[in-house]
Amino acid sequence: MRISPFSAYQTEQPELHFTPKKDETHLYDVVILGGGFTGISAALELAEAGSDVAVIEAYGIGNGGSGRNGGHLLPDWPSSFHHIAKYLSSEEADLAWDIGMSTVDLALSRMKRYEIKCDLQMGYVHAAYHKGHEADLHDMQETYDKRGHGGLTFLPDEDAIREHVGTSTYHSALHEAGAGHIQPLKYLQGLARAAEKAGADIYQNTIVTKIDPATASVTTKNGQVFKGRQLLLCGNAYLQNVAPTKMRRTLAQVTSSVLATAPLSHNLAKLILPQNDAVADGNAALNYYRLDAQNRMIFGGRASYMIPDNPAIVGRDLRKRMLSVFPELSEAEIAHIWSGRIGITTSRIPEFGSLSAKCHFVQGFSGHGVALSGMAGKILAQNALGDGTTFETMAKVGHIPFPGGPLRTPVLALGMAYYKLRDRLKI
Ligand SMILES: Cc1cc2nc3c(=O)[nH]c(=O)nc-3n(C[C@H](O)[C@H](O)[C@H](O)COP(=O)(O)OP(=O)(O)OC[C@H]3O[C@@H](n4cnc5c(N)ncnc54)[C@H](O)[C@@H]3O)c2cc1C
Numbered sequence: 296m297r298i299s300p301f302s303a304y305q306t307e308q309p310e311l312h313f314t315p316k317k318d319e320t321h322l323y324d325v326v327i328l329g330g331g332f333t334g335i336s337a338a339l340e341l342a343e344a345g346s347d348v349a350v351i352e353a354y355g356i357g358n359g360g361s362g363r364n365g366g367h368l369l370p371d372w373p374s375s376f377h378h379i380a381k382y383l384s385s386e387e388a389d390l391a392w393d394i395g396m397s398t399v400d401l402a403l404s405r406m407k408r409y410e411i412k413c414d415l416q417m418g419y420v421h422a423a424y425h426k427g428h429e430a431d432l433h434d435m436q437e438t439y440d441k442r443g444h445g446g447l448t449f450l451p452d453e454d455a456i457r458e459h460v461g462t463s464t465y466h467s468a469l470h471e472a473g474a475g476h477i478q479p480l481k482y483l484q485g486l487a488r489a490a491e492k493a494g495a496d497i498y499q500n501t502i503v504t505k506i507d508p509a510t511a512s513v514t515t516k517n518g519q520v521f522k523g524r525q526l527l528l529c530g531n532a533y534l535q536n537v538a539p540t541k542m543r544r545t546l547a548q549v550t551s552s553v554l555a556t557a558p559l560s561h562n563l564a565k566l567i568l569p570q571n572d573a574v575a576d577g578n579a580a581l582n583y584y585r586l587d588a589q590n591r592m593i594f595g596g597r598a599s600y601m602i603p604d605n606p607a608i609v610g611r612d613l614r615k616r617m618l619s620v621f622p623e624l625s626e627a628e629i630a631h632i633w634s635g636r637i638g639i640t641t642s643r644i645p646e647f648g649s650l651s652a653k654c655h656f657v658q659g660f661s662g663h664g665v666a667l668s669g670m671a672g673k674i675l676a677q678n679a680l681g682d683g684t685t686f687e688t689m690a691k692v693g694h695i696p697f698p699g700g701p702l703r704t705p706v707l708a709l710g711m712a713y714y715k716l717r718d719r720l721k722i
Contacts, residue, residue: 296610296629296631296632297606297610297632298552298603298604298606298609298610298632298633298634299631299632299633300633301363301633302362302363302480302553302631302633302635303555303591303593303630303631303633304357304362304363304478304479304480304481305355305357305358305362305363305480306631308480308481308484310355310356310499311355311356311484311487311488311499312499313487313491313496313497313498313499315349315496315497315498316494316496317347317349317496319519319520319521319522321347321349322522322523322524323347323348323349323496323521323522323523323524324341324346324347324348324523324524324525324679325337325341325346325347325348325349325523325524325525325526325527325676325679326348326349326351326511326512326513326521326522326523326525326526326527327348327349327350327351327526327527327529328351328503328506328513328526328527328528328529328530328534329350329351329352329359329528329529329530329531329533329534330350330351330352330356330357330358330359330487330497330499331357331359331360331361331362331483331529331531331668332361332483332486332664332665332668332669332672333529333531333657333664333668333669333671333672333675334350334352334527334529334530334672335350335356335361335483335486335487335490335672336486336668336669336670336671336672336673336676337527337529337672337673337675337676337679338350338490338495338497338672338676339405339486339489339490339493339495339672339676340672340673340676340677340680341495341676341679341680342490342493342494342495343493344676344680346679346680347494348490348494348495348496349495349496349497349498349521349523350490350495350496350497350498351498351501351503351513351515351521352497352498352499352500352501353500353501353502353503353533354499354500355499355500356483356484356487356497356499357479357480357483357484358533359530359531359532359533359635359636360531360532360533360635360636360637360638360660360664361479361480361483361664361665361668362479362480362483363480363553363633363634363635364479364553364595364635364664364665365476365553365573365583365584365585365593365595366476366477366478366479366573366585366587366593366665367419367474367475367476367573367575367583367585367665368399368402368415368474368475368476368477368573368665368666369398369399369419369471369474369663369665369666369667370395370396370397370398370399370400370473370474370666371395371396371398371663372391372395372644372645372663372667373643373644373645373660373661373662373663373664373667374642374643374644374661375434375438376388376391376392376395376438378642378643378644378692379391379644379692380392382691382692382693383688383691383692387688387691390684390685390688391688391689391692392442394670394674394685394689395667396442396444397670398666398667398669398670399473399474399475399666401666401669401670401673402477402482402665402666402669403415405485405486405489405669406482406485409485409486409488409489410485411481411482411485411486411489412481412485413477413478413479413481413482413485414476414477414478414481414587414588415475415476415477416475416476416477416571416572416573416585417472417473417474417475418459418470418471418472418474418475418570418571418572418573419470419471419472419474419475419476419572419573419574419575420450420456420459420460420468420469420470420471420572420573420574420575421435421468421469421470421471421574421575421576421577422456422460422464422465422468422574422575422576422577423465423466423467423468423469423576423577424464424465424466424576424577424578425466426466427577428466428576428577428578429466429467431577432449432467432468432469432577433449435447435469436449436469446471446472446473447469447470447471447472448469448470448472449467449468449469449470450467450468450469450470451467452467453465455468456468458569458570459568459569459570459572459574460567460568460572460574461566461567461568461569461621462567462620462621464619464620465576470572474573475572475573476573476585477665478587478588479665486669498521501515501516501517501519502515502516503515503516503530503537504516504537505537506526506528506537506538506539506654508526508539508650508651508653508654509651509653509654510522510653511523511524511525511526511651511653511654512526513526523653524653525653525654525655525679526653526654526655527654527655527656527675527676527679528542528650528654528655528656528658529656529657529672529675530658531636531638531658531659531660531664531668532546532548532549532636532637532638532658533636534658535548539650541648541650542646542648542650542656542658544696544697545640545641545646545658545659545694545695545696545697546638546639546640546646546658546659546697547600547638547639547640547697548600548636548637548638548639549598549599549600549636549637549638549639549662550598550599550600550601550603550604550634550635550636550637551595551596551597551598551599551634551635551636551637551662552595552596552597552599552604552609552613552632552633552634552635553593553594553595553613553632553633553634553635554592554593554594554595554610554613554614554617554629554631554632555587555591555592555593555594555629555630555631555632556591556592556594556624556627556628556629556630557591557627557628557629557630558589558590558591559586559590559591559592559624559627560590561590563623563624564586564590566623567586567592567621567623567624568585568586571585571586572585573585579598580596580597580598581596581598581662582594582595582596582616582617582620583595583596584617584620591630592617592621592624592627594613594616594617595613596612596613596616597609597612597613597616598637598662603634604634609632609634610629610632613632614629637660637661637662638658638659638660638661639659639661639662640658640659640661640694641694641695641696641697642692642694642695643659643661643663644659644661644692644694645657645658645659645660645661645664645667645671645689646658646659646692646694647671647674647675647686647689647690647692648690648694649690655675655678655679655686656675657671657672657674657675659694674686674689
């Protein structure tokens with residue numbers, strides 16, 4: 296089975312078409328680079344507040360991580376809250392905590408408000424392979440409890456786990472009622488339509504080759520110049536060399552891959568995921584999976600610093616990972632395999648920052664952006680509209696550049712190999 300350049304979602308859903316009402320000669324209030332969850336969310340907020348907005352997207356809406364992810368819809372920040380709290384006063388930390396915990400609520404409220412049908416299912420299992428992972432789950436539960444956030448149930452043994460996941464692989468787990476899964480491209484396209492309806496101009500197939508933070512403008516491959524009073528950079532891991540050095544130093548790109556099986560029988564689906572939860576394990580190069588609305592297993596994992604990842608081994612490796620959890624899927628046909636780019640920071644906390652008074656960015660959702668990037672886009676929009684409280688708070692969180700200089704990729708790969716070894720040794 297070959298890796299497809301498109302996700303299963305992209306091959307099944309027609310691309311959207313948009314007709315911008317203005318063109319690049321117009322001075323927009325805000326130009327947004329990137330048509331993923333972050334950029335579209337910012338555009339929606341801004342357009343609804345009456346701003347004149349242009350979204351510039353290199354390909355079709357959903358070509359980036361937002362249209363090719365696992366669809367796991369999780370609240371909270373991607374890594375321990377202490378990486379945020381240590382930079383903030385206690386009031387600021389409270390604000391950051393509330394922001395993290397309201398990301399799923401924002402997504403749910405938008406699904407309802409814009410009537411976006413995206414196969415939403417609530418219920419999530421954080422699985423531990425061993426006592427080391429279990430300690431992380433206890434930490435998570437303690438932090439939630441301390442801050443008065445409920446919804447977590449500890450699953451101490453195989454019997455308790457089997458009510459949610461039909462496997463004997465895990466040592467223990469934590470069930471989260473306030474998280475779940477969606478078909479992400481349906482959600483993104485719904486948001487993009489809502490942004491267009493609110494007045495945003497969306498330019499697809501428009502590749503930006505140059506960014507000028509001082510004048511809040513971008514130049515495209517075809518020589519068009521889009522200018523705004525403000526510029527928001529929402530290209531995340533796909534921005535690559537177009538990103539100014541300040542952004543590149545603190546972001547590493549990782550390839551994550553996903554497979555979709557052919558639809559499983561109702562009985563098999565009920566056996567492996569009886570309550571239709573989504574599941575992720577605690578490994579550094581984690582496995583994450585769920586059943587979609589057609590009962591296909593959508594199984595993701597395999598983090599790699601190779602862009603693109605090695606096509607010869609991606610499918611084999613993903614299948615092996617899936618069978619290690621569910622040997623009963625050995626006969627399941629692998630219908631689709633695809634990859635995408637994840638932007639990670641050293642702390643795994645997204646970076647909010649500015650390149651000039653007119654140019655702001657967020658990047659590095661570290662594989663945890665389906666709900667969070669929507670909130671990040673909203674925060675960028677609020678800042679552009681003059682309420683910088685949350686943006687400025689999040690911009691206080693420090694980010695250490697990745698080591699390595701010219702040897703950056705080999706150094707990062709070495710780091711990842713170390714964490715994969717730890718996963719294998721179960722420490
Ligand atoms: C395989 C995979 C699985 C994942 N699974 C999950 C999951 O299950 N749950 C979860 O919470 N998170 C997951 N993530 C992460 C999540 O998808 C991302 O954090 C989120 O989509 C980031 O949204 P974004 O809008 O910031 O970036 P993107 O969606 O990547 O959007 C950036 C956009 O910018 C555009 N762009 C970049 N450069 C240019 C340019 N020069 N000119 C014009 N346009 C440009 C790109 O084409 C792209 O469309 C996964 C990611 C991947 C890749």
